[in-house]
Amino acid sequence: MDVKVNNISKSFDHKTHVLEDLSIVIPSGSLTTLLGLSGCGKTTLLRIIAGLETSDTGSISLGDKVVFDAEKKINETPIKRNVGFVFQDFALWPNMSVLQNVEFGLDSKMPPLSLKETVTSFWKKHKERKEKIKTKAMECLKMVRMDAYANRLPSELSGGQKQRVAIARAIAIDPSLILFDEPLSALDALLREEMRMEIRNLVKTLKMTAIFVTHDQEEAMSISDSIIVMNKGKIVEQGTPEEIYWHPKSKFVSEFIGKASFLDPNHFLRPEDISLSFSKKKEKISVTVEHVQCKGGNYFIEAKDTNGRVFCFFDEKALEIGKTLPIYFSEEDIREVR
Incomplete structure (x- = not known):
């Protein structure tokens, strides 16, 4: 299901402009990340798409359905938009078990039973409905490897386990679109890396369209x-992660995503473009090592030339701070930005 956002703007108190005339198209089945510094408006945009906030202008379409249009006064509720939402703080009911948390979303989505039924018929259908909800909830918990914790309370879970339950609850309603608002920011680094791959695999397995919000560049790239x-x-x-990293169009993006070594205001190199060996790289600059960071299997080096330009690159050895040495790069590796 394609997501089309047209000319969305949002301000609070008619003064603070959070979003200004945004238009994006998100293809069906893709996992798209909104990446930016804190306060840039990415969470507000996500909440507007979900129907939790209202835009001042523009329109939003989910597939062929217009769910918001400022001019036509269309504004579907979050439930009618059929959107799953995974929050940063998990948003689990503390007094409900893991299973009940997932069942709650399903129960609120299913149509209520008719009170015109006979008592016997009503209770029979009520029982069938409860079993159907439980079966679906357990299937979703199994997908995120939390079925063994079905009867536990949220207070008995780790941060990663709570987020898995939140994801199970979001996918249980078979959403047309699933939204993730910085879902991994409260987790430790090792668990974040594990969870981001789990989220991607789950989205792809279920063939969902997903929007993921983060301020973490590495997370967005992966x-x-x-x-x-x-x-x-x-x-x-x-653009794709590769396009954004290797061929950014603006100086802001070139510096925000990864490290950029600028030769002049409009031309830069990535660390991978720079080598300490001559080989086929013919351009040469003399630099002095200023900082060295261990990155596991190699070292990240920052060095300056006599003009004060900073060059970032990798090497297998920890270079001595203060050492002057030549670095090499090819002319075709030089990238241009506006």
Whole structure:
């Protein structure tokens, strides 16, 4: 299901402009990340798509259905939009078991039983309905490897387990679109890496359309089919992770995603473009090592030339700080930005 956002703007108290005339198209079946600094408007945009906030202008379509149109006064409720939402703080009911948390969303979506039924018929259908909800909830918990914890309370779970339950609850309603609002920010680094792959695999297995919000560049690069970079309420750039990293169109994106070594205001190199050996790289600059960071199997080096330009690159050895040495790159590796 395609997601089309047209000319969306949002301000609070008619003063603070959070979003300014945003338009994006998210292809069906893709996992798209909204990436930007804190306060750039990405969570507000996500909440507007979900129907939890109302845009001042524009329209939103989920597939062929218009769920919001400011001019036509169309504004479908979150339930009618059939959108799953995974929150940063898990948003689990503390007094409900894991199973009950997942069942709750299913129960609220299913149509109520008719009170015109006979008592016997009503209770029979009520029992069938409860069994159907339980079966579906357990299937979703199994998908996120939480079926063994069905009877536990949220207080008895780790942060990662709570987020798995939140994901199970979101997918249980068979949403047309699933939204993730910085779902991994409260987890430790090792668990974040594990969970981001689980989320991607789950979205792809279920063939869902998903929008993922984060301020973490590495997270966006590893989980996304497409990245939308936002800054100060505007969309700066959209592309695949490879396009955003290797061929950014703006200086902001080149510096925000990864490290950029600028030769001049409009031309830069990535760390992978720079080598300490001559080989086929013919351009040469003399630099002095200023910082060295261990990155596991190699070292990240920052060095300066006599003009004060900073060059970032990797090497297998920890270079001595203060050492002056030549670095090499090819002319075809130089990238241009506006």
